[in-house]
Amino acid sequence: MKTTRYSASRQKACQSCSNAKAKCDRKAEICSRCATRGLSCVYPSSTPVVAQNTTYTAGEAEINSQPSTSKNISIDTIFPDLSSTASVCSHPQDDANVANPSNPPLDFSNLELVCPINADDINMRWMRSYIPLPEQIPKAYSTATMTFIRRVLKSYSAVVVRSRGIPPFIHPLEMTVKSASPLATCLSLVRICDNLLPGSDEAVAGVLMREMQYLYMQRTTYDDMTLLSAFQAYLIYSMVLLFQLGRVTDSFLRQAVIALQEFACSSSRQGLLCLAEQIPARPKWEAWIVTEAKRRTLYTMYLFDSVLSAQDGLPVYLGTELRGLFAPGSKTLWHAQSRQDWETVYNRHLADWGGKGFQIDELWPITAADDDAEVVQRRTRMDRWLENLDEFGIVIYAVTSSTHGD
Structure with a gap:
């Protein structure tokens, strides 16, 4: 039978922008508005990809161990309407938080960054809780301060789970580059934690942990921008596991902190300061975006580490290795x-x-x-x-x- 004239969609905006009656710049892979808000950018008759299809080999370290409770559960059977649920979300945020489509594309190559600290000290921070050095300075958080930190970090995880934007350690323009795919996947995937069905917690946690394992195993293959994206994604997954899924006693989170500090160390080695700022002079906008986002992510990770350490009854120490940032x-x-x-x-x-x-x-x-x-x-x-x-x-x-x- 001959197809009708209007059998194919003539929609000029993605589903999310269309539902919100917002302008869509129709960028390849993901439009600016969806990238900024962490939405699934889909068009009629298209299906979003929620997570990578990954396989794992035996003998990995504990951080790569396969969660046992949800290994064979399909996420589609639990959340069949994942894409449509997020796409109809309305966001009352000011448009100033969205990447401006009229701006020329940003170039995140040749950024000329330097690392003014010893990044290896970040990698070993977890060990200092068990084997402290004489020069370490303990931090005594009051109950009120610790409650404040927990609630702030919980709000960061809730923002992404409910598709209400991105946490303030992620710059909106990070989402406009292809190398941000680990973060884009994360912002889409964590939405399965919103309005959980009874009894689905274990399956959902297993999905997130498998994605974390994938990021960890791929970490040595990433360039600087992808590594930053993976670092931020891994941090968000960890916060969602703790604050949204209540994995308070899960040993996986303790291993995740070690992995987080490895991500932080590797990302920091690539540069935490613009070379021009040492002169001092004005750096490239792209270079400043990357270093500022790295430092903010690093500080957020330290707050998260403090929460877990205090929860486990371990001492919390001042991050003197960050001096000068x-x-x-x-x-x-x-x-x-x-x-x-x-x-x-x-x-x-x-x-x-x-x-x-x-x-x-x-x-x-x-x-x-x-x-x-x-x-x-x-x-x-x-x-x-x-x-x-x-x-x-x-x-x-x-x-x-x-x-x-x-």
């Missing part, structure tokens, strides 16, 4: 919508800070060796830093201030 950048830099806007703001940033940005260790305890002039200067710099923080910077300040004082 920049504290979270300003709200206007992080949310800049074009290269021109960002460069204008960064030029002002250089003038304000005189070439020496605010560092994370300036939020740590004031030592007895600091004289009055140094203390005054430090507080002046802190006040300037506080003037233009986004929600992530406020969290870091709240935690450090309540722990170490002013």
Whole structure:
């Protein structure tokens, strides 16, 4: 029979943008709006891919061990409407949080990054809880501070599970590059944790853990951008397991922390600071996006590690290995919508800070060796830093201030 004229869809937007009555730029693989919100970007008569089809060999380390309870359960039988559930989600967020389709494509190659710290110390952090070094400085979180950290991290996991956006350690423009596929898969996959069917927790946890195992086994094959994407995805999976699926006593999470620190170490080795910032000069926008996202992800991982350590009754230590890294950048830099806007703001940033940005260790305890002039200067710099923080910077300040004082 002859097909009718309108048998094929003439829809000019993906399903998510169409339902939200939003403009769709129809980029290859995933449009900017879906990338920013972590939605499944599908068109009529298409089916989204939820996760990679992976196989595993025997003899892997414990972090790669296969979960036993859900190995043979098909996720499609539990969540047949996964794609449609997310695509009809409405997001009241301001459009300023979406990558601007009119901007020219960003180039994340040849970024000229450096690592100003010893990244290997990050990799060994988990061991310091069992074999502390003499120079380690313990952190005594109050019950209120620990509750605050837990609730903030829980909100980060809830945001992605409910498809309401992305956590503030992920830059929206990261999602516009193909190498962000581990993160894009993560933001799609964790939605299966929303409105769980009774008795499906084990199966869902097994799906997430298998994806984590896949990322861990592939980590040595990733380039810098894909490694950052995998690091962020692995952190989100870990937080979802703890805060959304309640895997409080699961030994897998303890192994996941070790794997997280391996991801953090490998990603940090590729650079945590723009070379231009050491001059100081204005770096490429892309370079700043990557290093700022790396540092924010690193700080989030440290908060998550603190939660698990405190939960297990282990001591929590100050992350002195991060000394010299920049504290979270300003709200206007992080949310800049074009290269021109960002460069204008960064030029002002250089003038304000005189070439020496605010560092994370300036939020740590004031030592007895600091004289009055140094203390005054430090507080002046802190006040300037506080003037233009986004929600992530406020969290870091709240935690450090309540722990170490002013």
